[in-house]
Amino acid sequence: xxxxxxxxxxxxxxxxxxxxxxxxxxxxxxxxxxxxxxxxxxxxxxxxxxxxxxxxxxxxxxxxxxxxxxxxxxxxxxxxxxxxxxxxxxxxxxxxxxxxxxxxxxxxxxxxxxxxxxxxxxxxxxxxxxxxxxxxxxxxxxxxxxxxxxxxxxxxxxxxxxxxxxxxxxxxxxxxxxxxxxxxxxxxxxxxxxxxxxxxxxxxxxxxxxxxxxxxxxxxxxxxx
Amino acid sequence: xxxxxxxxxxxxxxxxxxxxxxxxxxxxxxxxxxxxxxxxxxxxxxxxxxxxxxxxxxxxxxxxxxxxxxxxxxxxxxxxxxxxxxxxxxxxxxxxxxxxxxxxxxxxxxxxxxxxxxxxxxxxxxxxxxxxxxxxxxxxxxxxxxxxxxxxxxxxxxxxxxxxxxxxxxxxxxxxxxxxxxxxxxxxxxxxxxxxxxxxxxxxxxxxxxxxxxxxxxxxxxxxx
DNA sequence: GCGTGTGAAGCGGTTCACAGCA
DNA sequence: TGCTGTGAACCGCTTCACACGC
Numbered sequence: 001x002x003x004x005x006x007x008x009x010x011x012x013x014x015x016x017x018x019x020x021x022x023x024x025x026x027x028x029x030x031x032x033x034x035x036x037x038x039x040x041x042x043x044x045x046x047x048x049x050x051x052x053x054x055x056x057x058x059x060x061x062x063x064x065x066x067x068x069x070x071x072x073x074x075x076x077x078x079x080x081x082x083x084x085x086x087x088x089x090x091x092x093x094x095x096x097x098x099x100x101x102x103x104x105x106x107x108x109x110x111x112x113x114x115x116x117x118x119x120x121x122x123x124x125x126x127x128x129x130x131x132x133x134x135x136x137x138x139x140x141x142x143x144x145x146x147x148x149x150x151x152x153x154x155x156x157x158x159x160x161x162x163x164x165x166x167x168x169x170x171x172x173x174x175x176x177x178x179x180x181x182x183x184x185x186x187x188x189x190x191x192x193x194x195x196x197x198x199x200x201x202x203x204x205x206x207x208x209x210x211x212x213x214x215x216x217x218x219x220x221x222x223x224x225x
Numbered sequence: 226x227x228x229x230x231x232x233x234x235x236x237x238x239x240x241x242x243x244x245x246x247x248x249x250x251x252x253x254x255x256x257x258x259x260x261x262x263x264x265x266x267x268x269x270x271x272x273x274x275x276x277x278x279x280x281x282x283x284x285x286x287x288x289x290x291x292x293x294x295x296x297x298x299x300x301x302x303x304x305x306x307x308x309x310x311x312x313x314x315x316x317x318x319x320x321x322x323x324x325x326x327x328x329x330x331x332x333x334x335x336x337x338x339x340x341x342x343x344x345x346x347x348x349x350x351x352x353x354x355x356x357x358x359x360x361x362x363x364x365x366x367x368x369x370x371x372x373x374x375x376x377x378x379x380x381x382x383x384x385x386x387x388x389x390x391x392x393x394x395x396x397x398x399x400x401x402x403x404x405x406x407x408x409x410x411x412x413x414x415x416x417x418x419x420x421x422x423x424x425x426x427x428x429x430x431x432x433x434x435x436x437x438x439x440x441x442x443x444x445x446x447x448x449x450x
Numbered sequence: 451g452c453g454t455g456t457g458a459a460g461c462g463g464t465t466c467a468c469a470g471c472a
Numbered sequence: 473t474g475c476t477g478t479g480a481a482c483c484g485c486t487t488c489a490c491a492c493g494c
Contacts, residue, residue, distance in 0.1 A: 007434075008430075009462075009463070010427070011463065011464090012463090013426075013427050013430050014423055014427055016426075016430075017420075017422065017423040017426040017427060018407070018420070018423060020426070021405055021420075021422070021423075022407075035474090035476090036476070042407065043407055044407040046464075046465070047475095048465060048466070048467090049463090049465075051475090051476065051477065052464080052465090052477085052478080054476090054477090055476090055477060055478070059476080060476095061475080061476055061477080062471090062472070062475085062476075063470070063472055063474080063475055063476045063477075064471070064472045064473075064474045064475050064476075065472070065474080065475070065476085066474095066475070066476080067476090079430070080426050080429055080430045080433070081429045081430055081432060081433030082426055082429050086429055086432075088425070094324075095320075095323060095324035095327045095328065096321075096324040096325075096328070098320060098324070099320035099321040099323070099324045100321075100421070102320045103320065103321070103421070105421070105422055106421070106422060106425065109422040109425070109426065110426070110429065111422075111425050149432050150428055150429065150432065152425075173432060173435065174428040174429075174431060174432045175428075176424055176425060176428055180246055180330060182243070182247075182267065182268055182269040188435070190428060190431045190432070190435075192424055192428055194419065194421075194424060195242075195243070195246075196325070196328070196330070196331070196419075197242065197246070197330055197331060197334040197336075198242040198243060199401055199419060200313070200331065200334070200336050200375070200401060201238075201241075201242040201245070201305050201307055201334065201335070202238050202239055202242060202417065203375055203400075203415060203417055204305055204306045204307050204335065204375070204399075205233075205238050205241075205304070205305045205306055206399060206415045207306060207311075207374050207375065207398060207399045207415070208305070208306030209232075209306075210398065210413070210415075234484075234485065236484090236485065236486090237485090260452095260453065260454090261453070261454070262453085271486080271487070272453095273486085273487060273488070273489090274485090274486060276453090276454060276455065277455085277456080277486080277487090279454090279455090280454090280455060280456070284454080284455070285454095286453080286454050286455080287453085287454075287493090287494065288452080288453060288454045288455075288492070288493045288494050289451075289452045289453050289454075289493070289494045290452085290453070290454085290494070291453070291454080292454090
């Protein structure tokens, strides 16, 4: 009865979030319909792959025509669970944490920071993005009263694991971790890791191997006829 | 003759960067040797998978013993191309860009920001992380004189594509993009996308589907003997 | 004996080609 | 005719099991 039960591959879920962003832009500019080809182009993927992704939601287009922009957007939002705003807590308000707290993009995409936490006395009480920074001791209370299920860690690496422990103890079930450490969390808690250095190092590798390849680069290019 | 020529899978490259981080920590704490099991545990992966990953670099352990911490670390660093510091430029010094420019972790992991750029007059001239913010007009010159091949985009979405165009025109070959848009770049230029909203939305999905699954959750748990 | 290195099997995701419907 | 929806082939990564070497 529920078409999303048979499980959606995680790779597809990540792309659905991208489609959602593109569809939002199209809707804002007044478009009412798109083809898989156009949508795929804007999202940077293969049209057939996009249709396969959408097929996990059940039929949602019109053959020979395309997809209804607003309808598809709402459907994806519902599947992702961001059709209404979700409560998040953020721990660690250094440069990165402050940037996240201040980032307007989250609010418009279905996330609201209902609690900002730090352990440093000089940060507590500050206002960031219109919300006060609280001491970590209030974490349990805030998570309980707001029913927040998502936590974001933007602390130094050394304390990230202990923050993770406190978040899970407080009832948070999903964690986005920016600290450069691999976190251990109880079963049933999802942890996603964003490591900025890893991203740069992958780029560095592609960069280096591209350079080495240049030596053997195909010289085939003698005019085109 | 070069063991890394047969191409290393990108998934493996990303994990190599994680191993590198873990090995750095082990070396700092004085450890001289590790087994695949221990290293895999600390990196959050399967031991057999770790050995398979390392096999792409050619034999680099001692059978029956394990891996030499410093030796493996240096070898991975060389393969990734971060054995010496690499020059990067950063465009966009809002909250996120400033956080990145200020992040000490990059310096210790083989990256140096040799140029910070913004188009906003009130940001130009500011010092962030000990470096001055310059106008975008100086981009070509800085890229040329420093031979920077990596660029980081932390601008608003609206201008990200034009910044991407300028970076590639200036000679940058690898781009890390934080703006929530899909960039189009010439062939031969690698673009990696980090979209914070996408990460949160994937978490939201896992969160929602976990909740639905709870209804059918295994009640098997009747003491442990 | 122990832990690395690796061929082989297994699995999931991507691509293709075409059937189906407006 | 045009574009969606999808079964099937294809490809690459992950996992397993075991041979190899200290």
